Amino acid sequence: xxxxxxxxxxxxxxxxxxxxxxxxxxxxxxxxxxxxxxxxxxxxxxxxxxxxxxxxxxxxxxxxxxxxxxxxxxxxxxxxxxxxxxxxxxxxxxxxxxxxxxxxxxxxxxxxxxxxxxxxxxxxxxxxxxxxxxxxxxxxxxxxxxxxxxxxxxxxxxxxxxxxxxxxxxxxxxxxxxxxxxxxxxxxxxxxxxxxxxxxxxxxxxxxxxxxxxxxxxxxxxxxxxxxxxxxxxxxxxxxxxxxxxxxxxxxxxxxxxxxxxxxxxxxxxxxxxxxxxxxxxxxxxxxxxxxxxxxxxxxxxxxxxxxxxxxxxxxxxxxxxxxxxx
Amino acid sequence: xxxxxxxxxxxxxxxxxxxxxxxxxxxxxxxxxxxxxxxxxxxxxxxxxxxxxxxxxxxxxxxxxxxxxxxxxxxxxxxxxxxxxxxxxxxxxxxxxxxxxxxxxxxxxxxxxxxxxxxxxxxxxxxxxxxxxxxxxxxxxxxxxxxxxxxxxxxxxxxxxxxxxxxxxxxxxxxxxxxxxxxxxxxxxxxxxxxxxxxxxxxxxxxxxxxxxxxxxxxxxxxxxxxxxxxxxxxxxxxxxxxxxxxxxxxxxxxxxxxxxxxxxxxxxxxxxxxxxxxxxxxxxxxxxxxxxxxxxxxxxxxxxxxxxxxxxxxxxxxxxxxxxxxxxxxxxxxxxxx
Numbered sequence: 001x002x003x004x005x006x007x008x009x010x011x012x013x014x015x016x017x018x019x020x021x022x023x024x025x026x027x028x029x030x031x032x033x034x035x036x037x038x039x040x041x042x043x044x045x046x047x048x049x050x051x052x053x054x055x056x057x058x059x060x061x062x063x064x065x066x067x068x069x070x071x072x073x074x075x076x077x078x079x080x081x082x083x084x085x086x087x088x089x090x091x092x093x094x095x096x097x098x099x100x101x102x103x104x105x106x107x108x109x110x111x112x113x114x115x116x117x118x119x120x121x122x123x124x125x126x127x128x129x130x131x132x133x134x135x136x137x138x139x140x141x142x143x144x145x146x147x148x149x150x151x152x153x154x155x156x157x158x159x160x161x162x163x164x165x166x167x168x169x170x171x172x173x174x175x176x177x178x179x180x181x182x183x184x185x186x187x188x189x190x191x192x193x194x195x196x197x198x199x200x201x202x203x204x205x206x207x208x209x210x211x212x213x214x215x216x217x218x219x220x221x222x223x224x225x226x227x228x229x230x231x232x233x234x235x236x237x238x239x240x241x242x243x244x245x246x247x248x249x250x251x252x253x254x255x256x257x258x259x260x261x262x263x264x265x266x267x268x269x270x271x272x273x274x275x276x277x278x279x280x281x282x283x284x285x286x287x288x289x290x291x292x293x294x295x296x297x298x299x300x301x302x303x304x305x306x307x308x309x310x311x312x313x314x315x316x317x318x319x320x321x322x323x324x325x326x327x
Numbered sequence: 328x329x330x331x332x333x334x335x336x337x338x339x340x341x342x343x344x345x346x347x348x349x350x351x352x353x354x355x356x357x358x359x360x361x362x363x364x365x366x367x368x369x370x371x372x373x374x375x376x377x378x379x380x381x382x383x384x385x386x387x388x389x390x391x392x393x394x395x396x397x398x399x400x401x402x403x404x405x406x407x408x409x410x411x412x413x414x415x416x417x418x419x420x421x422x423x424x425x426x427x428x429x430x431x432x433x434x435x436x437x438x439x440x441x442x443x444x445x446x447x448x449x450x451x452x453x454x455x456x457x458x459x460x461x462x463x464x465x466x467x468x469x470x471x472x473x474x475x476x477x478x479x480x481x482x483x484x485x486x487x488x489x490x491x492x493x494x495x496x497x498x499x500x501x502x503x504x505x506x507x508x509x510x511x512x513x514x515x516x517x518x519x520x521x522x523x524x525x526x527x528x529x530x531x532x533x534x535x536x537x538x539x540x541x542x543x544x545x546x547x548x549x550x551x552x553x554x555x556x557x558x559x560x561x562x563x564x565x566x567x568x569x570x571x572x573x574x575x576x577x578x579x580x581x582x583x584x585x586x587x588x589x590x591x592x593x594x595x596x597x598x599x600x601x602x603x604x605x606x607x608x609x610x611x612x613x614x615x616x617x618x619x620x621x622x623x624x625x626x627x628x629x630x631x632x633x634x635x636x637x638x639x640x641x642x643x644x645x646x647x648x649x650x651x652x653x654x655x656x657x658x659x660x661x662x663x664x665x666x
Binding site: 083084085086090134135137143144146147148150151152154155157158159161162255258259262307310311313314315317318321322325 | 421485487488498595652655658
């Protein structure tokens with residue numbers, strides 16, 4: 001790893017720590033840094049401990065996992081589909097999660113919140129696998145996979161709209177859950193999220209050399225002796241696990257998966273070995289920082305993190321491109 | 328069916344165009360016939376051409392005919408605009424909304440609804456058009472200043488970013504003015520219900536210019552689809568070509584979104600369906616995309632009156648529900664690539 005990438009990684013890690021600290025310290029109750037440390041170590045003011053351990057810490061940790069997972073899933077999808085406009089949503093993750101949530105609300109109107117999250121995950125996985133299955137024909141052509149993904153995504157989206165137009169009050173509740181926010185998330189979501197991320201992030205990073213080769217195009221990858229179809233399927237499953245569990249935990253925060261890969265590439269280049277960790281850190285910073293800002297802008301109202309990320313990320317991304325073009 | 332050079336079975340273009348035109352005529356007749364009340368063919372002819380003042384004549388000429396005209400024009404425009412976009416960006420994911428056409432129009436309309444709730448519909452159409460043109464101009468200007476990666480990727484990325492940003496603005500406006508949200512949501516759902524002649528006159532002017540420009544560009548676009556360098560070496564002025572194509576997209580998609588609100592799917596999927604059926608040459612893809620777009624939207628509009636009769640289902644939803652299965656069938660059968 002070159003000096004520049006270590007520097008970038010170090011700076012980003014520092015920025016993430018700062019975001020996390022700010023997010024834990026500020027809010028309706030102001031907590032100083034040394035009190036945070038004391039509370040985390042098990043001593044200190046019991047009131048602070050409750051606020052931190054039950055409310056703020058899980059939000060920060062879930063934000064880190066979700067951001068990192070979505071950004072890494074974005075890198076993988078963009079390489080897999082060889083398309084810079086692709087994001088996990090292109091493979092039907094978002095539409096599938098929405099479909100799962102809507103269906104479970106229709107089937108079991110009584111059992112709301114606890115079931116929506118697993119149903120969203122199952123829906124995302126089912127739609128993504130269906131897209132892969134439909135696009136499979138003597139191997140998977142990236143363009144066909146993209147197009148089938150978009151078409152099936154539009155189909156699910158239309159289905160959800162149709163059910164919404166028919167007007168069922170419960171459905172609106174289900175979709176609020178998917179609006180992309182860390183509001184009211186707790187250790188339960190953390191427990192559901194952690195195994196997926198802890199397993200899949202290292203796996204994807206381990207595959208980074210293969211991702212580099214796949215990025216050269218299928219013919220070259222095959223020529224170099226790679227089992228392309230098996231690798232593609234493995235990557236698709238990783239995307240389902242990473243993005244599906246994130247969406248199920250925190251709703252759809254779409255922009256992270258789209259721009260973090262490009263930002264990481266403009267910072268350290270397109271070698272996955274370094275692009276993946278940089279993108280993961282960027283994603284985590286975005287989600288934690290946006291969640292923090294969303295709480296601070298107009299308390300006690302909480303603006304969804306997804307909204308903040310788009311509002312800040314879009315101009316920042318344009319600025320990054322503009323700066324890169326001056327070099 | 329004929330086989331082209333790649334050995335794939337394709338319909339010959341002439342037959343395909345004729346079949347699409349025939350189907351479109353049929354769909355147009357159905358669209359005039361069915362609704363909350365049904366008319367026979369003779370009633371339609373009498374109402375439209377002989378006796379304007381009869382009850383049928385009034386309904387046909389003030390409700391059904393304008394709606395039909397809007398549907399056909401918008402479907403054709405969106406199909407052609409989508410094909411242009413995919414040619415200019417060389418990206419199969421591109422559609423007119425990628426340049427922020429829809430997001431710009433939506434932002435302008437919501438802003439107008441919030442600031443001047445009582446403004447007449449025609450003004451709103453103009454506002455949406457200005458919003459669409461403004462947002463695309465901004466995207467194009469930014470992509471002039473910025474040098475980042477390949478030009479076609481850069482333009483699409485800037486467009487998507489702009490679209491996200493404007494969408495947040497729209498959402499924030501709606502959040503802060505909840506009382507007016509309902510009026511805005513109705514427009515945002517995308518619908519051809521209740522379109523009147525003055526709006527169609529505006530739509531028709533823009534569409535005519537946009538379609539003429541698009542068809543004039545088709546030969547050059549075929550060169551552009553081979554890559555910037557190849558196009559330049561074939562004597563194309565790539566930058567001017569791209570600018571003109573973007574102008575055509577703004578006219579076509581901007582006027583459509585201004586009149587009917589954002590309608591997705593047609594601009595994205597119709598060009599792909601045409602490529603699967605008739606090959607990749609732009610001189611064929613552009614006109615056929617127009618025909619198929621008009622057919623799909625008119626057909627979807629007819630179905631939208633039947634699904635939950637006598638209520639109406641938004642036409643954008645029906646378009647995706649009808650179009651997807653057919654698209655998947657084509658993608659499976661031919662497995663062709665987009666060039």
